Amino acid sequence: MTMLEIERKFLVKSGEYKKEAYEKIRIKQGFLSTDPERTVRLRITNETAFLTIKGKSKENGLSRFEWEKEIDKNEAEELFKLCKPGIIDKTRYLVKIGDFTYEVDEFYGENQGLVVAEIELNNEKDSFQKPIWLGEEITGDIKYYNSQLSEHPYKNW
Amino acid sequence: MTMLEIERKFLVKSGEYKKEAYEKIRIKQGFLSTDPERTVRLRITNETAFLTIKGKSKENGLSRFEWEKEIDKNEAEELFKLCKPGIIDKTRYLVKIGDFTYEVDEFYGENQGLVVAEIELNNEKDSFQKPIWLGEEITGDIKYYNSQLSEHPYKNW
Numbered sequence: 001m002t003m004l005e006i007e008r009k010f011l012v013k014s015g016e017y018k019k020e021a022y023e024k025i026r027i028k029q030g031f032l033s034t035d036p037e038r039t040v041r042l043r044i045t046n047e048t049a050f051l052t053i054k055g056k057s058k059e060n061g062l063s064r065f066e067w068e069k070e071i072d073k074n075e076a077e078e079l080f081k082l083c084k085p086g087i088i089d090k091t092r093y094l095v096k097i098g099d100f101t102y103e104v105d106e107f108y109g110e111n112q113g114l115v116v117a118e119i120e121l122n123n124e125k126d127s128f129q130k131p132i133w134l135g136e137e138i139t140g141d142i143k144y145y146n147s148q149l150s151e152h153p154y155k156n157w
Numbered sequence: 158m159t160m161l162e163i164e165r166k167f168l169v170k171s172g173e174y175k176k177e178a179y180e181k182i183r184i185k186q187g188f189l190s191t192d193p194e195r196t197v198r199l200r201i202t203n204e205t206a207f208l209t210i211k212g213k214s215k216e217n218g219l220s221r222f223e224w225e226k227e228i229d230k231n232e233a234e235e236l237f238k239l240c241k242p243g244i245i246d247k248t249r250y251l252v253k254i255g256d257f258t259y260e261v262d263e264f265y266g267e268n269q270g271l272v273v274a275e276i277e278l279n280n281e282k283d284s285f286q287k288p289i290w291l292g293e294e295i296t297g298d299i300k301y302y303n304s305q306l307s308e309h310p311y312k313n314w
Contacts (some may be wrong), residue, residue, distance in 0.1 A: 069228065
């Protein structure tokens, strides 16, 4: 499936999102390409595996071309061995606020201490509620791309 | 599908393979990653589109991990726009000799003048016939990888 992904991204300043979450998912990600113009990501959860290709974001940083395909989990484990060093390990909490769902990622390992929330919009003008735990907006800041966190982790900033 | 690809590769020193070919296919290839340890290739022919991920070849240069998946052709055209500069354009001739099929690639564009033949073996010890048009063996020579020809084309050698 191809789509144009419209997203806004924020830092998270407190842990209250955890008790508001209706689901949490452990996610392991590796990258075959971390080039922001053609990122190739492998994502494995307990249940599923996906291969995702993303383009560069547009000037405003809001929208980004994305192609995603579910792949066989055993094949994904084999492909993981080819990924660049710097596996991303995180728990994703899903928090529904108004009409939208925030995906809150709590990172581990080299990115321990970083918590980031993303909200996917239907179009760039959509308005949405901001929960009190939401911090500074970081939409379009490349250093928070998971592909970049893989190469330049938070603990080295 | 994942597999270990066992291949031998040769230069081609004359054009006789063309009249021995039982099929020819025009192939367009782009790369999302040209890193030899994790090449990500998009291949489009008249009929089909495939996404292929390849690992580094083993020390002897003969075998290489490969994962391949057919994808929707329209999606492939979209993904082509994300590929690195240096599209590979070639005609592949299929020539059956004994029990094996040689794939002979005649390159165009920046790689015009280069003709390369590959034979895929079932195991590294397989013996196979060499047609008279077969030239020097170049198995494992990275500069003949299509990913490398994309970045460092034949005309600049």
